[in-house]
Amino acid sequence: METAKILVQGIVQGVGFRPNVYRIAIKHDINGYVRNLGNVVEIIAQSHDYNDIEKFISEIEVKKPPVSIINSIEYSFFESNASFSEFKILESSNSFSGTSVIPPDIAVCENCLKEMRNPKDRRFNHPFIACTDCGPRFTLIDSIPYDRNRTSMDEFPLCNECMEEYTNPLDRRYHAEASCCNTCGPSLQLLNKDGVDISFKHTNLIKKAGELLNESNILAIKGIGGTHLVSKVSDDDTVSILRKRLTRENQAFACMVKDIESALEFCEINSYENEALIAKERPIVVLKKNSNYNLSKEVSPLLHNIGVILPYSPIHHLLFDYINDPALIMTSANIPGEPMMIDNKDIVNNLSKIADYFLLHNRKIINRCDDSVIRFVDDKASFIRRSRGYAPAPYNLNEYDKFKSILHKNHNILALGPELDLTFTILKNKMAYVSQHIGNTNKFKTYEFLQDAIKHLMKITSTNSFDLVACDLHPQFFSTQLAKEISNKFQADLIPVQHHHAHGAVLAVDNNIDELIVIAADGVGYGDDGTAWGGEILYSDIESYERMASLLPQKLPGGDLSTKYPVRVMTSLLYSKFEKNELKDILNKHYIDYFKHGAMEIDLVFKQMESNLNTAITTSAGRVLDSISVALGVCHERTYEGEASMKLESFAYRSNNDKLKIAPEFIEIDGLLRLDTSQILYDTLDLVKRGENKKDIAKAAQDSVAIGLAKMALIAANKKDVNVVGATGGVFYNEAISKKVKETVERDGFKFVSHRNSCAGDGSVSLGQAIVASFKL
CATH class of the missing domain: 3.30.420.360 (Nucleotidyltransferase; domain 5)
Structure with a gap:
């Protein structure tokens, strides 16, 4: 009798891996067992034929469950005194520590949706339907091994019918820890803004929630990894009220749509974006607005794009049965800067002045997890936020x-x-x-x-x-x-x-490369010289780095105040390009309203520039783009991170003029090549003075920054004899800049790389x- 011990590591818990092994073992006449050992799956396989065990092991890897990921399969044959008469799935043990991890939360699957829509099914309209192929994982796990008694579902004992499924290795819900039904699962609760439970007044709480949304109410809806604030998207007043209550003046809201067809009513969607929208991870995907865009202008003000997500929980799907609008605002429910809320009491107490009603449930969220956000840049996915659906894989x-x-x-x-x-x-x-x-x-x-x-x-x-x-x-x-x-x-x-x-x-x-030239462009990163970096050309072999070039160091009069009011940064960039009185005249004539305290503040900024009092030094690409934005009258105050630069991108997006150019210029300071960003801004104002279209100027200025960064990277690449140039940092969420850098690098015969499965x-x-x-x- 041949016996093998097999250890499988990866995402192999909570994904139907053990019942899948069981079915393959039966197929190949293998006896033995499979069980969870802490963070690894252990299999003992016994057969008269060595080849049958080899085939069994091979099929485990080839025909794994769709949600699972196998990082390694280690096996060895050994002499065993035990003789197994059948193949079993044993109870979990925590006697081994390996490298597997609980899988991320994923969207409800098609099989569960069919059951939920079937009036004859016992899970008809069940708002917490799930199976081994779908549903919450990370957000409800407390400890390992991943079994129901170590999750927030432990508070909901299975009914007889669910227990029969849960203990049947041939059933889709075998050890589906989130599984339940209308009889034994969590329950919904509807409260008014005073926290008074009004559930008893309504037979269908999700239907009532839909009706309340149609009537322009704002709801806080507890989901899988946290709570969302939800409202209709068609009414300016409703969205404005939500903004006022949230003190979120301008930042775009993400929207949830029923299906792809609904999104196509107001967005452009290519094949890559379509695939991401319907993927099991269900991220928010940043899409371009189309010419038929008809949502409230308050949803995504002054931007050419909008974040869109498809339903991923049963509650979402059921809610859209009763919604009149093409989409719903679905934004994280949190006090600005604080985590998304997960506890029912906190939700009601902290959001009572924001939400009109609360649709909550009594399943604990053990791990809060915000929605992930992806943007496609040149048809490549770029994570803006990698969270629900992906973490902590x-x-x-x-x-x-x-x-x-x-x-x-x-x-x-x-x-x-x-x-x-x-x-x-x-x-x-x-x-x-x-x-x-x-x-x-x-x-x-x-x-x-x-x-x-x-x-x-x-x-x-x-x-x-x-x-x-x-x-x-x-x-x-x-x-x-x-x-x-x-x-x-x-x-x-x-x-x-x-x-x-x-x-x-x-x-x-x-x-998977050993060395490269890195273009790092963002808002700020503490440099090894004690200044604020943010427009850097680095050589890196991963282990170490060497700074090769940067943007021209600029002063930030007032420090962090300059990031909130970018006209201060603009003044700094232009300080060396004009006579003092001439620059003051320009500021007083064209930009006086952008200074909170008018002419008095302009004088103060000049004194800070002269004395270096409360004045930081930065090479930030983000601050340069902010300066261009304010110079063109696009955005003069930051109310959310990256606002001025994002609005500049959207402003420039509407330009088709490829003839207007601002040539980047370079100077050497302290042995480093520097892109003269002051000259770019000076040329920008010169084009304004000449009467050129401001959208065309915005495009030319963005291109100049991109080309300047790329050219410095190419000089560094030749100096270091490296053939790969890569782009990273928040600036490279800007599609126009990313494309221009890529085009410039590849035109010179170098390989260009960007982020794939990580955040820029x-x-x-x-x-x-x-x-x-x-x-x-």
């Missing part, structure tokens, strides 16, 4: 050539990211587990969320300690302070990593920190 770093020789199974690394748009990463056993979106750790509740999320991810990855803790180079970030505390707690070395180096490391790993923005900085830190072991 790990990156297998052993797939990347450079790591095969340096990663060791017995070392654990924690990387804590930057400060805004933060995620953290746990790297162990050659797997990098990047957390869900955490947010802005300047806010205390978000900082608490970060600490809780670290503890929980440690728990479900069986991580008890760390050998290294990585953090941002900025000494004053709250994440840096937390990194120091954690490194002391575990007596682990602390590794500060320069912000743009981390960006570049992710870009390299994402494309700060959401993947923690992954880059972990990657860089791994070389320090």
Whole structure:
């Protein structure tokens, strides 16, 4: 009798993996068992024929469940005294620690939707329908192994009929931990703005919620990973009221549509975007508005695009049965800068002045998880936020050539990211587990969320300690302070990593390359010279970096105040290009309304420029684009992150003029080549003075920044004899800039790379920190 022990690692829990193994074993006349061992699936396979076991192992990998991911299958044959007469699925054990992880939450599947729509099915209109192929995972798991008694579903004992399915290996709901029905599952509750339960007045709470939305009410609806604020999209007044209550003046709202056909009524959708919209992960996809766009102008003001998402929970699907509008605003319910709300009492108490009604349920959300956001740039997916649907599925770093020789199974690394748009990463056993979106750790509740999320991810990855803790180079970030505390707690070395180096490391790993020239363009990243970088050309071999060029260093009069009021940055960029009185005349004549305190503030800004009092130094590409935006009258105040630059992109998008040019110019300072951004802004104003169309000027100015960055990168590539140039940082969510850089790089015969399965923005900085830190072991 031949016997083999098989260990399978990857996303193999909560995805129907064990019943799938059971069915394959029966097919091949294999006896033995399969069970979860903490973070790995163990299989004992016994047969008279060695070849049957080999075929069995091969089919496990080839015919795995659609949601599962197998990172490795290790097996060995051994002499066994035991003889098995059948194949069984055994109860889970936690006696082994491997590298699997709980799968992310995914959209409700077609089979469940068919059952939910069938009046003869016992799960007809069930708002929590799920099976092994779909539904919540990460948001309801408390600990491993992934069994119902370790999830928030433990509070809902299965009825007899559900238990029969749950214990039948041939059933689609075998050990589907989120499975339930109208008899034994969670229940909905409808409350008014005073928190009074009015559920008893209505037989169908979702229908009533739809009616309330049609009547222009704002609802807080608790979902899978958190709560959304929901309203209709057709009425300016309703959207304006939501903005006023949220104190969210201009930032675009994401919208949920019933189906692709509904989205096509107001958006352009190509095949790549279509595929992303209907994918099981169900991200928000940023789409271009079409010529028939008919939603309220308040939904996505002054932008040429809008975030769109399809229903992913049963509640969403049922809600659209009663909605008159083509779409619904579906935005995260949170106090600005704080985490999305998940606790019913908190939801009602904190949103009572925002929501008119609350549609809640009594299933606990253990791990809050915001919606993911993707934008396609030149037909390639670019993550703006990688969260629900993707996190915390790990990156297998052993797939990347450079790591095969340096990663060791017995070392654990924690990387804590930057400060805004933060995620953290746990790297162990050659797997990098990047957390869900955490947010802005300047806010205390978000900082608490970060600490809780670290503890929980440690728990479900069986991580008890760390050998290294990585953090941002900025000494004053709250994440840096937390990194120091954690490194002391575990007596682990602390590794500060320069912000743009981390960006570049992710870009390299994402494309499986050893070295490249990195164009890093964003708002800010603390430089190793103590200034604020943000328009950098770096050479990187992943392990280290060398600064090769940058944008021209500029002063930020008033420090962070300049990021809120970009006319201050514009003044700084023009300071060296005009005589003092001439520049003051320009500002007083054309931009006086952009200064909060008028002429007095203009004088103050000049004094700050002269004295360097409260004046930081930056090479930020984001601040340059903000300056161009204010110079053209597009946006003069930032009410949300990236506002001025995003509105500039949308303004320039409407230009078809390829003839108007602003040639980039370069100067050398302190041995580094610098793009003269002051000259670009000067030329921008000159074109305005000549009466050129401002949309055409916006396009020319954006192109000049892009071409300037690309040319400096090409000079660096030739100097370092490197044939790959990559782009990273939040500026590269701008499609026009990305395309122009790519075009310029490839025209010279170099290879251009961008992010694939990671964020160009700060959401993947923690992954880059972990990657860089791994070389320090």
